[in-house]
Structures are given as structure tokens and as C-alpha cells.
Amino acid sequence: MTDEASPPPQTRRSFLTLLTASSVTVGGIAVTWPFLNSLNVQNTTIENSYVDVDISSLKAGQQITITWQGHPVFILNRPDETLKSLQETALLTRLRDPDSKELQQPPYTQNWHRSIHPETAVLIGSCTHLGCVPTLKLGSKLGGLYNCACHGSRFDLAGRVFKSMPAPYNLPIPPYMYLKHNIIRIGANPKGQEFDFTKIIQI
Ligand code: FES
Secondary structure, three states, rough: OOOOOOOOOOOOOOOOOOOOEEEEEEEEEEEEOOOOOOOOEEEOOOOOEEEEOOOOOOOOOEEEEEEEEOEEEEEEOOHHHHHHHHOOOHHHEEEEOOOOOOOOOOOHHOOOOOOOOEEEEEEOOOOOOOOOOEEEEEEOOOOOOEEEEOOEEEEEEOOOEOOOOOOOOOOOOOEEEEEEEEEEEOOOOOOOOOHHHHOOOOO
């Protein structure tokens, strides 16, 4: 029987990833993607290197992927059952760095859910092995996974890597803050917080 956290068969694609974004404005030019049209993403300037995302339409279990500084960033609305599973011993004992001790995230996300608000994950969608983009798989007995099809690395839905995977570190978390309850600014720290993304161990 296949273990959920074991390197998978390469053909596994029984997951649902909902890539959604409506518009991005870069240098005054608006580009529209043919995804859901209810989320709004704005990148004010390249120099500022931040992206504002309105997540008010993001429903439980849905994920959008936006780009920040050339990196894919997953924004996932985690359902209650996923949040519960992130704290279960059965999962934690299988993770390489369950307490996020290694510098792969801002200090204000070094907690059990690796985020500011538990229900919303913000993760760099780049496998820490060789940089492939992992894919979201919801509904497994572990509450969901990110699966990197390149060499079989797996991460939980807080971006924590399982033991004995090719990927050595948890998925990075970018600096981010909430402008309003439903508007996230990727690329800026909350007031009074400092975090230099270039100091992260591995992207
Ligand atoms: S790039 Fe993800 S496992 Fe190799």
C-alpha cells in the first residue's frame, strides 16, 4: 500500500489545484489570466517588490498562485480539518522540521500553522530540492499534501517537508502582512517586524 508521505508514482495527479487570479498590474499594464475573476492582485511597482492580493473570494480548500519577485507564491485557504491535522502527532513525527526551527520563514510565522492567520497559508511554491513547483493535493488522510512530482518530495499544508525526502528544507515563506482582513501584501513585513528574505536558508 502506498504511504501518503512516501515518494509517489510519477503519474499521480489526482489532486485539485485551483489556480486563480484575476489581474496583475505591472508598470501600468494590466494582464488578465483566464482563471476565476473574483480575486484581485496588484503589483504596484517592480522597485517596491510587493504584491497586494484580495483574498475575500478565496473559499475553504481553494488556492491561488501569484508571482512575487519571480517566485510562485501559493495562497491557500485551509479548511478546519486541515488545521486540525497540522497539529496531530501522527503527522508531526513524520516531519523533518515540525517546529520550523530552520530559517525558512519570518519569525512571525514560526508557529504550528506557519502563517499569520491559521486559515490562510502563504508559501513560496518552490521545492527546496531543485525548485520544481509542488502540486496541491487535498483530502488525504494527512489533511492534504504538496507533492513535488520531479523527485517525489512531499510537504504538509504548512509547507513542512516530510522526513527522508529529496527536499532538505520546509517551503520558504515570504514576508507578508495584512493591509485589511482580506487583503494581503506579499513582500512587506507587519508593522514592528523585521525579516530579510535574502537570509533564508534555501529557496
Ligand atoms: S525538485 Fe522537488 S523533489 Fe526534486
